[in-house]
Amino acid sequence: MPFKYDIFVAKAAIKSGINGLDVAQEEDQFALHEEAKKAEITYIAGLGATLGITNVLPRYGTDRLDTVYKIEIAFAPFRCVAPAPGLLYTTLWEVDPQVKGRLIYQDGEFIRVPPLSYPKIVVFS
Numbered sequence: 001m002p003f004k005y006d007i008f009v010a011k012a013a014i015k016s017g018i019n020g021l022d023v024a025q026e027e028d029q030f031a032l033h034e035e036a037k038k039a040e041i042t043y044i045a046g047l048g049a050t051l052g053i054t055n056v057l058p059r060y061g062t063d064r065l066d067t068v069y070k071i072e073i074a075f076a077p078f079r080c081v082a083p084a085p086g087l088l089y090t091t092l093w094e095v096d097p098q099v100k101g102r103l104i105y106q107d108g109e110f111i112r113v114p115p116l117s118y119p120k121i122v123v124f125s
Contacts, residue, residue: 003026010045019043023047024090054073058073095115104118
């Protein structure tokens with residue numbers, strides 16, 4: 001279970017004064033925000049497999065626009081599950097109905113959602 005180490009890695013980065021990122025996240029990492037600011041480091045959790053493309057770049061773009069009504073991110077959950085145990089674990093986590101830590105950000109707040117919530121057909125051409 002690789003996610004169980006996330007909080008310890010984040011705390012170690014803060015204690016060491018080292019900037020960092022995490023492709024996964026545990027909700028407890030967000031509680032470390034003030035500690036990271038005091039340590040004058042940047043630590044970003046939850047970048048996912050796209051390492052910021054789907055969560056940091058939309059913010060970068062919205063900061064440069066006058067008005068933003070909505071941001072929609074299409075996620076195509078296709079991946080080969082055989083190459084590494086970490087990818088298999090992540091794939092199973094994404095669809096596991098027992099996982100309670102899934103959050104989305106909607107209307108200015110984080111909301112807990114079950115797996116595969118908000119389905120939408122997106123045509124990738």
